[in-house]
Amino acid sequence: MSGVRVLVGTRKGAFILESDGRRTDWTVGGPHFAGWEIYHLKGSPVDPDRLYASQTSSWFGQIVQRSDDGGKTWHQPGTPRGEPTTTPDGMPKGESNKFVYDASAATGSALTTHQWYDGSQRPWEFKRVWHLEPSLTDPDTVLAGVEDAALFRSTDGGRTWSEVAGLRGHGTGPQWQPGAGGLCLHTIIADPEDRDRLFVAISSAGAFRTDDGGRSWKPINRGLRSQYLPDPTAEVGHCVHRIAMHRSRPNVLFMQKHWDVLRSDDAGDSWTEVSGDLPTDFGFVIDVHANEPETIYVVPIKSDAEHFPPDGRLRVYRSRTGGNEWEALTRGLPQRHCYVNVLRDAMAVDSLDACGVYFGTTGGQVYASADAGDTWSAIVRDLPAVLSVEVQTLR
16 A cells, blocks of 8 residues: 655754554654754655755754665664764764855855865855755756755765855845845755656745756846835845646646745746735745646745744645635634644645645644545644644655
C-alpha cells in the first residue's frame, strides 16, 4: 500500500511523521538535530530515500545535512560517514556549510559584507538557508535559497555549493531591502516541462523568473501593488510570502503576498488579485490540490501586526475556482482562543487519489486532512514552533 512521509522542521529539531495510505495512524520520529533550528527539509522527487535538511544555529552557523535512507540516519556531505559532524565544542565540520559565490555578481549589489578567498571567489556570509529544492531529475542536484538573498546550486549531493549568479547580477539587486523576516530567498519552483525555467521569490524584493537555466533573470511583479512603497507598482520591492504551482499547468501561478492573494496565467508576466471573500487577504502559505489545479488553499492571518487567525479561529480557506470564491474549512480545527501562526513553508499536499493537505503551526501542532480539507486532525501536538512542512508520497 502507498504511504506518506511528512517532513517537519521546527525551532528545535526535525521530525518525520509516517503513515500508510489510509493516513489515520502515524508514527513520529525525532527529534533529529535536537536543539537546532531546522528551517527546511525536503526530499528528492526521484529518490524517496534522499532527503536534505537546513540545520542552523545562531552560535555555530549553517549546515546542510543529507539522508540517503529516508531520514533514519543523516550525515553532513563532505564528512566521512560515521564521523561526528561537529567538533567536541559544537563547531560544524565538513564542507556542506561552504557556499562560494561569484564575485562578479556583486557589482552594484547592495550586499557588501564579504571577505575574499584566495583568487576570484568569495565565501558567502549569510544567516541561514531558508529553502532547499531538489532537482526533478537528479537526486544529487539541489538548489538553496539563502538570507541575505542569493541562490546556490549543488551538483554533488550538497557537498559543494556555487552561486547561480545571474539572479543577483541582473540589475535590480541594489533595490532589494529586507522585510520583517529578513532579506530571504524562500521560494524556489522548477518548471516540470521546461528544465531551463525557474521561479523564485524574495522577501522583500518580489518574484523573479529565469528561462535559460539561471544565466539571466527578470522581475515578474506586474500587477502587484504595495502601499508602503514610494511607488506602489514598482518593479521590485514587494513582500511576496509564497508562490505555488500545479505540475500540470506550469504557466499558472498562485501567490500569497504581504497583503493580497493573486494568480498569474502567463508564468508571472502579469498578476490579478483573487482574494475575493476571504476574511483577510494577509497570510503566509498557499498551496494547490495535487489533482485539481484550480483548487487552492490559504490560511488567513489577521494582519501584519497581529500574526494570528481572525477572531482566534483557525480556518483553512479553500477555493475550487482558482480564487475569488472561498469556503472556510474548520471541522477538527480549534475555533476558540487560537492564536498561532502558520509560516510560509509550513503547508504541503500529498499526491494520493484523495489528496491530503498538511500544515504546521507556531504552537507546535501538525494538522492533516485526508479528504482535501473537509476534516482535520492533529497528527502531533506540542512540538517546537513549526517552520516548515513537506510531504513525500511513497508508492
